[in-house]
Amino acid sequence: QKEVEQNSGPLSVPEGAIASLNCTYSDRGSQSFFWYRQYSGKSPELIMFIYSNGDKEDGRFTAQLNKASQYVSLLIRDSQPSDSATYLCAVWPSSGSARQLTFGSGTQLTVLP
Amino acid sequence: NAGVTQTPKFQVLKTGQSMTLQCAQDMNHNSMYWYRQDPGMGLRLIYYSASEGTTDKGEVPNGYNVSRLNKREFSLRLESAAPSQTSVYFCASSEARTLYEQYFGPGTRLTVT
Numbered sequence: 001q002k003e004v005e006q007n008s009g010p011l012s013v014p015e016g017a018i019a020s021l022n023c024t025y026s027d028r029g030s031q032s033f034f035w036y037r038q039y040s041g042k043s044p045e046l047i048m049f050i051y052s053n054g055d056k057e058d059g060r061f062t063a064q065l066n067k068a069s070q071y072v073s074l075l076i077r078d079s080q081p082s083d084s085a086t087y088l089c090a091v092w093p094s095s096g097s098a099r100q101l102t103f104g105s106g107t108q109l110t111v112l113p
Numbered sequence: 114n115a116g117v118t119q120t121p122k123f124q125v126l127k128t129g130q131s132m133t134l135q136c137a138q139d140m141n142h143n144s145m146y147w148y149r150q151d152p153g154m155g156l157r158l159i160y161y162s163a164s165e166g167t168t169d170k171g172e173v174p175n176g177y178n179v180s181r182l183n184k185r186e187f188s189l190r191l192e193s194a195a196p197s198q199t200s201v202y203f204c205a206s207s208e209a210r211t212l213y214e215q216y217f218g219p220g221t222r223l224t225v226t
Contacts, residue, residue: 008153034213043203043217044156088155092213100171101213101225105155 003027004091015111018077019091021087021107026070029094033065033072036088038106044088048074079111115139117218119204125224126194134189134221142216143209145187146171147179148207149200150220155201162187164209194225 008032036044052064089104158171162181206217
């Protein structure tokens with residue numbers, strides 16, 4: 001089992017809809033969770049991070065974390081064609097492990113005009 | 114500020130040839146990383162350098178060597194390229210206090226025939 005799992009997609013949503021991207025992780029002690037966005041042919045950039053159970057909102061983006069279920073998600077409200085990209089979930093491991101980010105394989109999102 | 118720069122952007126090698134990928138950052142970051150990205154595999158860490166003078170293996174170090182030349186520069190060497198090393202290579206850097214907030218270079222697309 002991969003340490004960080006994401007549905008590869010592609011996920012298509014119409015413009016203005018809510019896009020929901022999901023991620024599960026295997027290290028129960030993981031403390032920190034990140035979402036990177038990667039446009040086609042470009043490099044990843046950090047867009048959200050969350051440490052505590054619950055929701056964290058930043059503009060049209062909401063990150064949700066449920067540590068008991070080992071599940072983290074990213075909601076994009078009022079999706080725009082410019083949100084079309086691959087979204088990478090990344091997890092910072094628990095203390096004692098190699099202290100490096102582990103990335104999921106990414107979910108490709110397409111927002112249709 | 115250029116951020117993180119990488120050279121070359123594209124490279125084609127024959128099996129058995131060697132080459133060095135160059136990376137430099139101008140953000141005064143202590144930590145630097147080399148990742149490879151393959152379709153469906155996400156980003157996988159090859160090597161990292163927590164600070165000048167130190168390097169450590171990541172998830173997939175076999176077939177690679179690295180040099181942290183100074184605080185700014187971190188190079189990745191393929192001594193004898195193999196087709197399995199065909200990939201997109203990203204260099205990244207981060208502050209010591211926020212290791213998860215990694216800034217990525219534009220990438221090098223390497224093909225080994």
